[in-house]
Amino acid sequence: MFFLHGHSLNWKKVGKFNGNGIGFSRVRSFCRESDRESINYDVVIVGAGPAGLSAAIRLKQLCHEKDVDLSVCVVEKGAEVGAHILSGNVFEPRALDELLPLWKQEGAPIDVPVSSDKFWLLTKDRAISLPCPFDNKGNYVISLSQLVRWLGEKAEELGVEIYPGFAASEILYDDEKVIGIATNDMGIAKDGSRRDNFQCGVELKGRITLLGEGCRGSLSEKIMKKYNLREKVQGQHQTYALGIKEVWEIDSSKHEPGHVLHTLGWPLDNKTYGGSFLYHMKDRQVSLGLVVALNYHNPFLNPYEEFQKLKHHPAIKPLLEGATVLQYGARTLNEGGFQSIPYPVFPGGAIIGCSAGFVNVPKIKGTHTAMKSGMLAAEAAFSVLHEGLNMETYWNNLKKSWIWEELYRARNYRPAFEHGLFPGLALSALEHYILKGRFPLTLKHGKPDHKATDEARLHSPIQYPKLDGVVSFDVPTSLYRSNTNHEHDQPAHLRLRDPNVPEIVNLPKYAGPESRYCPARVYEYVADDKGQLKLQINAQNCLHCKACDIKDPKQNIEWTVPEGGGGPGYSIM
Structure with missing residues (x-):
């Protein structure tokens, strides 16, 4: 050093x-x-x-x-x-086999092979089993932070x-x-x-x-x-999604090492692409997360609240009862593909x-x-x-x-869902099972994520359920579990290209979406001494997920690096 x-x-x-x-x-x-x-x-x-x-x-x-x-x-x-x-992470070891062929003998933290695969379509009260499109034979459930x-x-x-x-x-x-x-x-x-x-x-x-x-x-x-x-x-x-994740320690009687579950549908609406995952790791740990495509239209949608809502589904909640959350975090991922x-x-x-x-x-x-x-x-x-x-x-x-x-071969899967959940399922099934990636056309993505946000007047506010503190939690509680820390006395690393845009554009036109798409409550509208709402940036909360840099309707937020060493402190994510 x-x-x-x-x-x-x-x-x-x-x-x-x-x-x-x-x-x-x-x-x-x-x-x-x-x-x-x-x-x-x-x-x-x-x-x-x-x-x-x-x-x-x-x-x-x-x-x-x-x-x-x-x-x-x-x-x-x-x-x-x-x-x-x-x-x-369900890890495919193909590249690691090429890079370090003796990884098993050398103690890589990859020791939970996938034992079963399930794929569900969720409605509010039901979990409908679908044919599993994944072939995870030979793959492993891992913590990527530990592998790195x-x-x-x-x-x-x-x-x-x-x-x-x-x-x-x-x-x-x-x-x-x-x-x-x-x-x-x-x-x-x-x-x-x-x-x-x-x-x-x-x-x-x-x-x-x-x-x-x-x-x-x-x-x-x-x-x-x-x-x-x-x-x-x-x-x-490029088009993106926001992944929000927790690692839980569950009762040993409910733990199935290597079990993999993916879902589509509820709690997201049929026009919003995304889904959840639940992976059984080792040591009674499970990874539970929700991925929400950032080209969603409704400015009132709150990915963090959607994740809290997911955990109350009757097919998910029983697994979490009596369990303990060990860590929380969020990160964006690329979905544009080829x-x-x-x-x-x-x-x-x-x-x-x-x-x-x-x-x-x-x-x-x-x-x-x-x-x-x-x-x-x-x-x-x-x-x-x-x-x-x-x-x-x-x-x-x-x-x-x-x-x-x-x-x-996978290039048309994501843009197929531009037309909604069920058309997307039909098109992607045709591509996956029948055409096997040989469709003669390459579908295009829709609008960039920041342009996909509708004006607030076209939607009604979403009323999310009250958080119970047992399986669903407020943001400060989750932030504590992310081990996020920044030196408070430093310049904000989240910068506005034009300081007037939040109050004259984002708030009146889009109902202040930055206060919802951020999974760490970095952005808040607070009343000044005249009762006027002003944007406050709590940069010390930042998880470095980059959602704001991507989803801000006017691309007015610039994410820059804070002092080195700041940010989350993941250990099992």
């Missing part, structure tokens, strides 16, 4: 800071480049998730095979590896340097080429002044930079816009994993494809640094890989 050292700087504060935590008027000077510590590597990887760590491991494997010495570092904004990793910790250990054993607790906030360029990243300055107060613990950010410069930040990565989004990476392949916009993959190569590097969007929606899996994309990018980077080739190899090999084949 390296340590950042403070420097004597000429520091000044300019402008005003809005005291409610929004931070739109804050202007401050940053450390000069000459004041930053700079460390050079052959490859810099942003994000210690499945893609980033697989890339790091594969690079070091190639170095050992070819007797080449390349330096590789991974920078991770979570306080430790795995702290920001959440996934309702293990991958981090394997990477370090091979000589990879991993730096948790440092947030990559800036791309470094030399003309038009990316030459690395800079972490943000630490120890800046809300008012823009330096605190006593101030430290300049550090520059991590690489001959190749790989971005594996996960879904809606902030640097990845900037890179895609700067180099027009979607337009290069005429890709469609149509939404951008050109993943930019001058000086590449985008990997869920930052590019390789989730197979009908499989409800993306870890194996994220890992494989990291491995392919690593092989391309090695060919650049050792053999003088270029990163185009990554794109070419991606299109020849099983990722491409798998996502192509």
Whole structure:
């Protein structure tokens, strides 16, 4: 681990800071480049998730095979590896078999094989069993945060340097080429002044930079816009869903290790795509979650409340009675699939994993494809640094890989549900069972998620049931279980491009949807001393799920990284 050292700087504060935590008027000077510590590597990887760590491991494997010495570092904004990793995960080991064939003997935390599969259509009072479209034979129920910790250990054993607790906030360029990243300055107060613990950010410069930040990565989004990476392949916009999850410890008499359940339907309406999952892990633990597509129309819909409602279904609630919630969290996921993959190569590097969007929606899996994309990018980077080739190899090999084949076959599943639940079920069944991915057309996604939100006048407010504190809980209780923590005295990392939009657009036109789509109550409308509702941003609550960055109707909210080490602290998610 390296340590950042403070420097004597000429520091000044300019402008005003809005005291409610929004931070739109804050202007401050940053450390000069000459004041930053700079460390050079052959490859810099942003994000210690499945893609980033697989890339790091594969690079070091190639170095050992070819007797080449390349330096590789991974920078991770979570306080430790795995702290920001959440996934309702039935794990397909295909990529891991390729990367680390001896993973079973080497103690990977993958030890609960899928024992049974069920698929239900829920109505308010019933669970109707449907033919299960999933083939989970040979797959495992796991905690992805635990698997990522293990991958981090394997990477370090091979000589990879991993730096948790440092947030990559800036791309470094030399003309038009990316030459690395800079972490943000630490120890800046809300008012823009330096605190006593101030430290300049550090520059991590690489001959190749790989971005594996996960879904809606902030640097990845900037890179895609700067180099027009979607337009290069005429890709469609990405579409997303919000996954909300709890891990429970249940009674041993109700526990069935390896049992997997997926549902569609209630509590969501027939026009909103989504569904729930319930996976029996080890140690009497079950993962329970609800995934809600963020192209929903009704601005009064509240995904968090829908999840609380789900737990009261007569087919779900008995499992949770007498049980204990161990952890809570939320994260967005990509659902665009094949149509939404951008050109993943930019001058000086590449985008990997869920930052590019390789989730197979009908499989409800993306870890194996994220890992494989990291491995392919690593092989391309090695060919650049050792053999003088270029990163185009990554794109070419991606299109020849099983990722491409798998996502192509699944490409029409998600857009089929643009027409509603039952037409979607019919179209997806035809595609899955009869055509087997060979439909001659590629369906398009509808509006981008933020444009899909209707005006409030077209809907009635949704009255959600009262929370009972037994199986359904208020947001503060759930937040406590996420181990979320941010330094309170720091500039808000959630920024408004125009501070007037919430009050003059979002509130009157859409009834303030940010107060509902956020699963952590970051956004609240509170009355000022004149009785006027104003948006308050409680950035310290942020789970880093990115829903606000995606769903805000006017794309007025910009999610940026807070100080490194902040955010949730997941251990079994």
